[in-house]
Amino acid sequence: MPSCPRCEASVGEEARYCAQCGAPQTEDAAEELDEYVQRQAEQVAGSSGGGGDTSESDSFGDMADLSDREQLWRRGCYVVGYGTVVVALTLVPAAGAFPLVLAGIAILPPIRRLTAEPLGSPLKREVMAGLYAIFALIGVALLVLV
Numbered sequence: 027m028p029s030c031p032r033c034e035a036s037v038g039e040e041a042r043y044c045a046q047c048g049a050p051q052t053e054d055a056a057e058e059l060d061e062y063v064q065r066q067a068e069q070v071a072g073s074s075g076g077g078g079d080t081s082e083s084d085s086f087g088d089m090a091d092l093s094d095r096e097q098l099w100r101r102g103c104y105v106v107g108y109g110t111v112v113v114a115l116t117l118v119p120a121a122g123a124f125p126l127v128l129a130g131i132a133i134l135p136p137i138r139r140l141t142a143e144p145l146g147s148p149l150k151r152e153v154m155a156g157l158y159a160i161f162a163l164i165g166v167a168l169l170v171l172v
């Protein structure tokens with residue numbers, strides 16, 4: 027009868043785990059345990075972002091439990107934000123370029139998260155989009171008028 031390499035209790039020929047200490051007895055069992063632990067760790071990491079509180083899904087947890095819509099929104103924000111900054115930088119001598127750069131930066135998701143620090147919870151997406159619109163309008167107006 028084989029014995030457990032960890033606690034030396036005798037284990038059955040076919041046993042995948044030691045009945046005494048739970049140590050895996052085969053390669054497969056060890057891998058399975060690894061995967062299980064990893065999944066658990068990911069779940070813990072995933073829920074700790076939101077303080078484990080699902081009712082807070084729109085506050086700090088938005089990194090962790092991203093819904094499809096939230097993910098699309100974030101991707102869109104990055105594209106629009108960086109796109110605006112790049113375009114604005116090509117216009118730089120013009121006065122309107124600076125509000126445009128601000129607009130592009132304001133809509134980037136990390137900026138929204140930064141607003142959580144002083145305010146307790148991040149500004150709403152609509153607010154960031156509004157900020158973007160205001161800066162972008164100022165920029166475009168300056169580009170057209172100046």
Ligand SMILES: [Zn+2]
Pocket residue numbers: 030031032033034035044045046047048049
């Ligand atoms: Zn054991």
